[in-house]
Amino acid sequence: MATAENGSSEPKFRWIGTRPVRPDGVDKVRGRANYGADHALPGMLWGKVLRSPYAHARIVSIDTSGALAMEGVHAVVTAEDLPEIAPEESKIGEGPTNYRDLSRNVMARDKVLYHGHAVAAVAASSPAVADRALAHIEVEYEVLPHVLDGDDAQSPDAPLLHDDLYTKGVEPAPERPSNVASRVEMGRGDPERGLAAADFVVERSFRTKAVHQGYIEPHAVVATCGEDGRATVWASSQGHFMIRAYCAKLLGMEQSQIKVVPAEIGGGFGGKTTVYLEPLAIVLSSKSGRPVKMVMSREEVFRATGPASATRIELRMGCTRDGRITGAHARLEYEAGAFPGSPVGAAVMTLFAPYDIDARAEGYDIVVNKPKVAAYRAPGAPMAAFAVESVVDELAAKCGIDPIEFRLNNASKEGVQSTFGPKFKRIGNVETLEAARAHPHWKAPLAPNQGRGVASGFWFNGGMQSSATVQVADDGTVCVVSGNPDIGGSRASLAMMAAEEFGIDIERVDPQIADTSSVGYNDLTGGSRVTFATGMAVVEACRDAVRQLRERAAAIWGVEIDGVEWADGEARPTKGGGELEPLTLRDIALKAARTGGPITGRASLTARGVGMAFGVHICDVEVDPETGKVDVVRYTAVQDAGRAIHPSYVEGQMQGGVAQGVGWALNEEYLYDDDGRMENPGFLDYRVPVASDLPMIDTVIVEVPNPGHPYGVRGVGEVPIVPPIPAVANAVASATGIRMTELPLSPPRVLAAIDESRG
Amino acid sequence: MARVFLTGSLRALAGSTGEAIEIPARDLRELLTRLEERIPDIRRRVDEGLSIAIDGDVISDPLLETLEPDSEVHFLPAIQGGRG
Amino acid sequence: MNGLGYEAPQSVEETVALLARENGAARILAGGTDLLAQMKTGAAAPQLLVDVKKVRELSSVEEDEAGFAIGAAVCTAALAEHPGLCAAWPGVVEAARLIGSEQIQGRASLGGNLCNGSPAADSVPALVAAGASCLIAGPGGERELPVEEVIVGPGSTCLEPDELLVSFRLGSGKAKRGDAYLRMIPRSEMDIAIVGAGVCIELDDFGVCHAARIGLGAVAPTPLRVDAAADALVGSRVDDAALEAVAAAASAAADPIDDKRGSAEYRRKVAGVLTRRAAKIALDRARGEQ
Amino acid sequence: MARRHVSTTINGEAVDFLCEPHQTLLDALRDELQLTGTKEGCGTGDCGACSVVFDGRLCCSCLILAPEAEGAEVETVEGIATGGELHPLQRHFLEEAALQCGICTPGFLVAAKALLDSNPDPSETEVRFALAGNLCRCTGYDKIIRAVLDSAAELRGEA
Known part of the structure; x- marks a missing residue:
């Protein structure tokens, strides 16, 4: 089970570190929580999307008259119903997203760029009528040659997806358009010199396939837009402020015309940090004059929403005989899908982070005729870690040094200059490696056909903007209002921090996620930022309220404010306060009307002091030598959380990240036929891990507090998906003696490698 | 006096050989104005999607941040889809 | 619809x-x-x-x-x-x-x-x-x-x-007869078989196999009855040699395709492995040991 | 096309609804009866989010035709808590953080209750295989399996 280990002196908290039941839990176990598809409005129509049957084609004409003439069809939408958007980089959401590309991904304009690309949409009286209506929309296509693979897309004679796409980040600027959208490079020192001086050099090429976030809730939205041009949207997303901003931009509306109400979200993992259906639902509602519900089928989720990039990574790394890495060079090629925007930049930034070494990485973002990729939990990092942690394991073996010792010898720590530029501030890389080494799993015996692998993982986590308001009711209870969808229990963490600040019982704190018109702007739930950044805003808002409470107490006692201190939920006179009786939160709140009015704390901030975080995972596998099947038989995840606010949900993030990483390593992959059609768009043949595939996942939370946060919090959501792929791959290598460098490690691939090695 | 570290292509543009160049500036705005002497379109590049790290703190959309006398400033390519 | x-x-x-x-x-x-x-x-x-x-x-x-x-x-x-x-x-x-x-x-x-x-x-x-x-x-x-x-x-x-x-x-049930089924799937559940092997063995009073039947799945356009493999068991004490023979016969009879679930070569190889393992279980059941 | 009238029993109550013959029981529960606790994750019986107990058997309601519910007994997640009291499974799921986003939780609760009703003392492996038809992408299953085992112990009076 989880054991928290930290060296620092432990301040005494009443709630932080405990495991209260989450305040929104009862609705979720009673089946009363409303997710995207659970909303219904009177007179509601059903919307469906017509999707391209081709991977690459010009749209010659679209005739919607047949559909419009059908009984029960109330509106049809094509690209003409959406404004032409100028190319402009958005600063919010998932990092720089080009609004023109976003618009063309929501609905194809002039060209379809992948099989499943949205071409038109209808709103009808029932899903069945909507389906039939789609069949009556005639689209004339001029089919174009397509390209599905990153390598092929780079060849000079490859079909071009965008004839106005010139590679960015290359000097001098190229004259010919290309499928390579951008080049990015980062590094430190002179790795070539280091590589020349190395005793051992390992050079390998790695390939990973596209995989999907696999959230169980398909994308869903209900939207209504009146004749006054005002829209209300119930959306299941990772950020309803992002939904409002993107819809306003794509529809040429003001943000004040759109209110987005956050539905509960059934999983996102980065895949719901953009828009697919929302703009279409608004336009369909506006044209039909009725509310419109749109729910994707699972097949649509696979064919038309953002997977994580397929990648090819070449890595060269060298070390001295005594285990000191002298240099490394990596070339990363990430498929972006139909529009630029793969997370190769984040991969280039993070892949060498666990190590204090001279290294350089160059990354290429490559468009292909497949769905536009979207963020997937530490976007870009898991694939790069597969390469780095596999080669580090091989180097350790060549030196005959224990793989954790080898990593400790080269570990980055505070003050070390990272390969992406800045010096590391206080980080828990060493402490996490030491906790893994100390765990009984590291030295436990192995049975025949079993192997053990270890791997490190890093993520820089996000800060960005958050707002919170804290309303004190006259019965002394507190409502904490914030604006981040609660994917994995963040309401509980926010309530715990508020209860700690006020010094009251957590039952008296009511955490609410408010719509876009009821709380200040909040960047989306992503980058493992909610407990960190929104938590910081909640703490600031609580401190603002406590200051007001002290002011009211001072007024009641007729003293100066610095004569009043706040402790354990009450105002107390400071020393020398004589016979003044403490005033509880309720006492002060009851008199609020007479001492100045309602007490409301408020905070809006861009969170600074982001805590970067590390994880180290140990994995045991058993490999059936006759069928190539790999079973995970034991797993231990160690991670630095800075401070675990609610340990159960920190453990949950770690265990969930492990399961997704193991699925990515063993069985998950997009399979495409030669026409660019996905062959396995369903949970039967797109194999996510099931309960009987996994053992219990032991967790160890290391706490090296982040000085940048009032409670030392570091983001925990993304780190845990980074180590599993290499941990599994290193375990398979330990069990079979074969170094596999192409995912997934499915039974046919493993058996082929075993037979090949037997010659 | 902030020490500014430039990455690959920026370093070439700035014509600097070493890892870092020293620029006197009390805040980011001042720093960018001085840097424009060496890299005329530095502001466009920042707007187009460059992140800046000040003493290890990565800031995606920087403008007014103050600088300490010994601050270190790094220009990083913006993180595409980097905050999933 | x-x-x-x-x-x-x-x-x-x-x-x-x-x-x-x-x-x-x-x-x-x-x-x-x-x-x-x-x-x-x-x-x-x-x-x-x-x-x-x-x-x-x-x-x-x-x-x-x-x-x-x-x-x-x-x-x-x-x-x-x-x-x-x-x-x-x-x-x-x-x-x-x-x-x-x-x-x-x-x-x-x-x-x-x-x-x-x-x-x-x-x-x-x-x-x-x-x-x-x-x-x-x-x-x-x-x-x-x-x-x-x-x-x-x-x-x-x-x-x-x-x-x-x-x-x-x-x-109806019969002493000294045992049957078994195994399949190969990438996960531990929820999959369509890449290969499936059913074996039924009947032993005589001396422990010699006097009747056997073998069925294979996913290795041909239809499920197969593979008598060649069954014959490899009949007359033997279903020892290791017989088990190797039944595996080889099963692989030989397989005529699989490449598809999204597995390659033809993989199916041919694993057909033999699963038939042998299923025969061993069927044998144990026929001997009343399981 | 004429809608069919179906009279059935849901969570012990007699219920009537109208449906198109092609609608599934899941569609009827959610869209005709507003019982939205049962969720759709895939529509093809591969994720378990739409699990119900149908005439005593654990099933995927997305693969049952609504007309088949005529005269049947249907139990959904909304019927698990009785008399304003959470079922031990619901309580343990909350106390042990066995859910994060919660979209799969209704399906897991229905499937786990069906398991414990027939096997009051399952091993960890038995629980894992019995729940293999319910996909969860957030938790990695660990806390779900522990919550089911702890609920079983409590129901046996051993907790």
């Missing part, structure tokens, strides 16, 4: 009459776990669904001294609750219990699994090994066929549009 009719007849005769009337536009609905999924993806578009779960002969498991009559529409979860069947044919029951998840088991039937016509159907190799036969009713009366003759190609069976699969016939 619209304008769909739904009927729930009470007898075999009524069902056959309905099928005859619709001549091909009707589909039998037992558990529906394959059929409804296909209707949703457009792979099937019947005009009429004939729900047969109310017909006694299709929804019950009868046991008499001759053996078992398993209704074609009985859900596989119910088979595991029939002590006599589990004792007599553990291989058939474990194969049926591998069809999908617990939720699928609450609906899926042996009839549906067979008539869906998939070469990778989990229950069919075990039924073939068990020497099961199928009772089929039609306008002209009933006929009985060995199970291996029903699937004639991927997704198609020998049943006429107006014929109804009523039940499966299996022999």
Whole structure:
């Protein structure tokens, strides 16, 4: 089970570190929580999307008259119903997203760029009528040659997806358009010199396939837009402020015309940090004059929403005989899908982070005729870690040094200059490696056909903007209002921090996620930022309220404010306060009307002091030598959380990240036929891990507090998906003696490698 | 006096050989104005999607941040889809 | 999928009459776990669904001294609750219990699994090994066929549009006989078999195998009865040499395709491995050791 | 096309609804009866989010035709808590953080209750295989399996 280990002196908290039941839990176990598809409005129509049957084609004409003439069809939408958007980089959401590309991904304009690309949409009286209506929309296509693979897309004679796409980040600027959208490079020192001086050099090429976030809730939205041009949207997303901003931009509306109400979200993992259906639902509602519900089928989720990039990574790394890495060079090629925007930049930034070494990485973002990729939990990092942690394991073996010792010898720590530029501030890389080494799993015996692998993982986590308001009711209870969808229990963490600040019982704190018109702007739930950044805003808002409470107490006692201190939920006179009786939160709140009015704390901030975080995972596998099947038989995840606010949900993030990483390593992959059609768009043949595939996942939370946060919090959501792929791959290598460098490690691939090695 | 570290292509543009160049500036705005002497379109590049790290703190959309006398400033390519 | 009719007849005769009337536009609905999924993806578009779960002969498991009559529409979860069947044919029951998840088991039937016509159907190799036969009713009366003759190609069976699969016939329990089924799937559950192997072995009083039957799934356009592999066991004490021989014979008989679930070469190799391992389990059961 | 009238029993109460013959039981529960606790994750019986107990058997309601509910007994997640008291499974799921986003939780609760009703003392492996038809992408299953085992112990009076 989880054991928290930290060296620092432990301040005494009443709630932080405990495991209260989450305040929104009862609705979720009673089946009363409303997710995207659970909303219904009177007179509601059903919307469906017509999707391209081709991977690459010009749209010659679209005739919607047949559909419009059908009984029960109330509106049809094509690209003409959406404004032409100028190319402009958005600063919010998932990092720089080009609004023109976003618009063309929501609905194809002039060209379809992948099989499943949205071409038109209808709103009808029932899903069945909507389906039939789609069949009556005639689209004339001029089919174009397509390209599905990153390598092929780079060849000079490859079909071009965008004839106005010139590679960015290359000097001098190229004259010919290309499928390579951008080049990015980062590094430190002179790795070539280091590589020349190395005793051992390992050079390998790695390939990973596209995989999907696999959230169980398909994308869903209900939207209504009146004749006054005002829209209300119930959306299941990772950020309803992002939904409002993107819809306003794509529809040429003001943000004040759109209110987005956050539905509960059934999983996102980065895949719901953009828009697919929302703009279409608004336009369909506006044209039909009725509310419109749109729910994707699972097949649509696979064919038309953002997977994580397929990648090819070449890595060269060298070390001295005594285990000191002298240099490394990596070339990363990430498929972006139909529009630029793969997370190769984040991969280039993070892949060498666990190590204090001279290294350089160059990354290429490559468009292909497949769905536009979207963020997937530490976007870009898991694939790069597969390469780095596999080669580090091989180097350790060549030196005959224990793989954790080898990593400790080269570990980055505070003050070390990272390969992406800045010096590391206080980080828990060493402490996490030491906790893994100390765990009984590291030295436990192995049975025949079993192997053990270890791997490190890093993520820089996000800060960005958050707002919170804290309303004190006259019965002394507190409502904490914030604006981040609660994917994995963040309401509980926010309530715990508020209860700690006020010094009251957590039952008296009511955490609410408010719509876009009821709380200040909040960047989306992503980058493992909610407990960190929104938590910081909640703490600031609580401190603002406590200051007001002290002011009211001072007024009641007729003293100066610095004569009043706040402790354990009450105002107390400071020393020398004589016979003044403490005033509880309720006492002060009851008199609020007479001492100045309602007490409301408020905070809006861009969170600074982001805590970067590390994880180290140990994995045991058993490999059936006759069928190539790999079973995970034991797993231990160690991670630095800075401070675990609610340990159960920190453990949950770690265990969930492990399961997704193991699925990515063993069985998950997009399979495409030669026409660019996905062959396995369903949970039967797109194999996510099931309960009987996994053992219990032991967790160890290391706490090296982040000085940048009032409670030392570091983001925990993304780190845990980074180590599993290499941990599994290193375990398979330990069990079979074969170094596999192409995912997934499915039974046919493993058996082929075993037979090949037997010659 | 902030020490500014430039990455690959920026370093070439700035014509600097070493890892870092020293620029006197009390805040980011001042720093960018001085840097424009060496890299005329530095502001466009920042707007187009460059992140800046000040003493290890990565800031995606920087403008007014103050600088300490010994601050270190790094220009990083913006993180595409980097905050999933 | 619209304008769909739904009927729930009470007898075999009524069902056959309905099928005859619709001549091909009707589909039998037992558990529906394959059929409804296909209707949703457009792979099937019947005009009429004939729900047969109310017909006694299709929804019950009868046991008499001759053996078992398993209704074609009985859900596989119910088979595991029939002590006599589990004792007599553990291989058939474990194969049926591998069809999908617990939720699928609450609906899926042996009839549906067979008539869906998939070469990778989990229950069919075990039924073939068990020497099961199928009772089929039609306008002209009933006929009985060995199970291996029903699937004639991927997704198609020998049943006429107006014929109804009523039940499966299996022999009664027998000492010194054991059957077993194994399959290869990438996960531990919830997958379609990349390869399936059903083996049934009968030993004489001296421990020598005097009868055997082997069925393979997902290695040919239809589930296969592989007599060459069975012959490799007959006359042996099912020792290691015989087991190697049965593995080789199974691999040789396999004629698989490359597809999204596995390569032909992989299926050929694993067909041998699974047949050998299933034969070992069947042997242990025949010796009463399991 | 004429809608069919279906009279059935849901969570012990007699219920009537109208449906198109092609609608599934899941569609009827959610869109005709506003019982939205049962969720759709895939529509093809591969994720378990739509699990219900149908005539005593655990099933995927997305693969049952609504007309088949005529005269049947249907139990959904909304019927698990009785008399304003959470079922031990619901309580343990909350106390042990066995859910994060919660979209799969209704399906897991229905499937786990069906398991414990038939096997009051399952091993960890038995629980894992019995729940293999319910996909969860957030938790990695660990806390779900522990919550089911702890609920079983409490129901046996051993907790």
